[in-house]
Amino acid sequence: MAAAALLLPLAACGGDDDGGGKKDKGGKGGKGGGVPKADLTVLAAASLTDVFKTIETTYEEQHPGTKLTFSFAGSQELAAQVKQGSPADALVTADTKTMDGLKSDVGSPNIIAKNRLVIATRDGNPKKIKSLEDLTDSGLKVVLAAPEVPVGRYSQQVLDAQKLKVEPVSQETSVRGVLSKVELGEADAGIVYKTDAATAPDKVDAVTIPDAQNAVASYPAATLKESGHKEAADAFVKWLGTPEAQKILRDAGFQKP
Structure with a gap:
């Protein structure tokens, strides 16, 4: 009986690693299966302010345990934040020139819209x-x-x-x-x-x-190399190219990449 009692608290600990759900994997049965849960900060061009509200709602619904926080500004301001080391996980700019100037700070960018x-x-x-x-x-x-x-x-x-x-x-x-x-x-x-x-x-x-x-105007998205949640950030950037995300962007008037 004592051995059985010891197993209960161990089993109860088998979910979140840090209490915040950031290292837990999404359940295999959901749309977010296999994607790590994380609180992601995304730096995004000001012109994405409205459409990313829908992106946020949809992504969080599909990936329980993940929270998106967006910081919107002109792309040049976002680039300055990255250079200054502001904590963030992903970046979406309104031009390739700004993104190209951050090659040492970002992963491989993908054009998500025009x-x-x-x-x-x-x-x-x-x-x-x-x-x-x-x-x-x-x-x-x-x-x-x-x-x-x-x-x-x-x-x-x-x-x-x-x-x-x-x-x-x-x-x-x-x-x-x-x-x-x-x-x-x-x-x-x-x-x-x-x-x-x-x-x-x-x-x-x-x-x-x-x-x-x-x-x-082309909109590239990329994961920041200094992200503390790189796998989750990569998953979000990749998701922006999915048919569902692309439909949201098209509905808002953005053109195909």
Whole structure:
């Protein structure tokens, strides 16, 4: 009887290794079978803010015991955080240039989505903006992202290709900063990603930029080499390429990788 009694507490300890569930494996019967449970911190481009809410809910439902925490900012800010050693597990940027600059800090990146630019105007487009050329009107208040921000770089790229000079009233640190200025009426127009304009249909209008004049933004995702939960982070990054995750991204307006 004494031997049997000793076995009970041992059996009770056979789940979580640290009480927080971070080293426990998901049950084989669930969708998350074989993926270690972990609290993952993901650094993600600001333009992913809305769609990653759905990604978070879906992934956590499929991987019980895993918790995703996202930190959104301009890709250049995320890169600076990585270089400074901020604790995180995965990174998703809005351009390959920023990710390529972190080769010593990340694993092999995978492109999970693409995006295009649009001109965001105030609701109803009161200034009747129809094209990139209209943004050169000195009477317009145009806001752009700063040149070091991916969307700012893409914006300058398309303007330069058309030999257009735009004098912005401000340069923001993220695409959401540009969108906010237009939403609040502090600017008549700004260049943002198509998916960002789609998040505020009652506050802004989106003027299409023809494909021949547009730029394509690619979104690479990668595990950080300093992640304390590398296997779980790898699993999340890989999952972003699955049909289910891709459908979520497509539904939000992102293009196929």
